[in-house]
Amino acid sequence: MPESRLLEPASAAGLFDLPRPASECRIVVAMSGGVDSSVVAALAAKSGAEVIGITLQLYDFGTATGRKGACCAGDDIADARAVADRLGIAHYVYDHESAFREDVVEAFADEYLAGRTPVPCIRCNMGPKFTDLFAMARELGADCLATGHYVRRVEGPAGVELHRALDPARDQSYFLYATTEDQLDYLRFPLGGLPKAEVRDLAEAAGLRNAAKPDSQDICFVPDGDYAKIVKKLRPEGGRAGDIVHAQSGEVLGRHQGVIHYTVGQRRGLEIGGQPEPLYVVGIDADKAQVLVGPRPMLAVSAARLIETNRIGPLPDAGLTAKVRSLAKPVPVTLEGALGGGAATTIRFAQPEYGVAPGQAAVIYAGERVVGGGWIDGTTGFEG
Known part of the structure; x- marks a missing residue:
């Protein structure tokens, strides 16, 4: 396969908007072990800059997931290390498991316990993924911190802007809205203008062993999508049973085994058949352990x-x-x-x-x- 033009030094350097010639710069790359961040590391290395890969170990892979294709643990760390060796760049692994557990995993459990529907990926970006990585990258004297997120960093008339990825199917801007202007000034997102297929082609051209690695699915620390199991393990009271109540009539329609199993808008899994019209979860009263249901207009x-x-x-x-x-x-x-x-x-x-x-x-x-x-x-x- 011929090399992509993006693997030419000048083209690769242009993706990082460096303040000086690449040979005088240092780029820190956040490496999760997935194909996206690995390609970012390959592009950074091709640019001619000094490159350092950093992987945050965020949880105990074997205990937390029992599956591959998550991020920041177990086999994924091994993949990141192998990619760094292939590219000839430095690579460091930092244990952030306790901070991740407190700031992301336990907050996730508390939100479900309170009847809310959390987004742990945003919490992770607001905490370990950016805040801690920023501090490390600056301590290492890096000119920028590069990640494999599919968003675009654009120079606008009033300063640097955050834009959706060029490929709508890959856009991750929803998860990065909490990025501060100072952070955005330091961040680089070289994949934001590329389709995923081209990213995999780049990985193959660079000889990366994870070129065909599946994308991570669901929430990284939740095995097989069973988030309720994680919540109950951390907060046993999450399995407190209660009533399923019609929000308009107040009639008790059934029982549930914990509000953590429900979210607003949910229709399936209510197990309250025989109703004259489809019912949805329209509210959750965690204090009373009640799941409120009603017709779609509600x-x-x-x-x-x-x-x-x-x-x-x-x-x-x-x-x-x-x-x-x-x-x-x-x-x-x-x-x-x-x-x-x-x-x-x-x-x-x-x-x-x-x-x-x-x-x-x-x-x-x-x-x-x-x-x-x-x-x-x-x-x-x-x-x-």
Whole structure:
């Protein structure tokens, strides 16, 4: 297979927007052991810069997952080390298991216990993935920190901007809305303009052993997608049984084995057959151990209150959209109140939005640009 033009030194260096000639620069690459971060390391090495790979060991691979294709543990660390050896770059592994457990895994369990639906990947990016890696990269005197995320870093008229990836199917901007402007100035995302197929071709051209490695699936520390098992292990009270209650009539329709098994918008798994119309989870009262269900119109939301908000760059006067789930399509919204600096604000939907779950993130866009977002703390029903 002929080498891609991106494996030519000049082309590779151009992906990192270095402040000086590449031969005078040092790039730190966050290496999870997956194909994406491995290709970033290969591109960085090809640029002519000095490259250092860093892998954070975030959890006990064997205990936590029992499967391959997660990240930052066990076989994945071995893959990262093998890629670094192949590329001839330095590679360091740092044990961050205790910090990850406290900041991400236990917070994940607490959110489900409170009846919310968490997004641990965002918490991880806000904590171990960026904050700790930033400190390490700066201590090592790096000119930038590069990752394998599929987003684009664009120089805009008011400074550096965060944009969606060129390939919509790979876009990870939803998970990076909490990136600060200072962090974005230091970060590099060389894969944001590439389709996944080309990334795998680059891995093969570079002779990387994980070129065909499957993408990570689900949440990295959750085995086989059974998140309730993890929550109950950390918080046994998560298995507290309770009633499934009709939100309109107050009638008890059934029993459940813990609110941790449910999320707003859920229809399957309720086991309350014989109803005249399909019912959905419309709310969770964790204090009473009640799962509230109702017809689909009860899911309609007109506004959502956001907390711990972040803003990246200036806010336009109009034309904002928001995603309230990672796989949702952006929908038109207006903003009521300040955004950023941790302030609380409200987004108002132009049309009824369904399945808006407290604990998820709402990410706000201006066209392709991420302007910020926050955690969904509560919602307002749609009337009319």
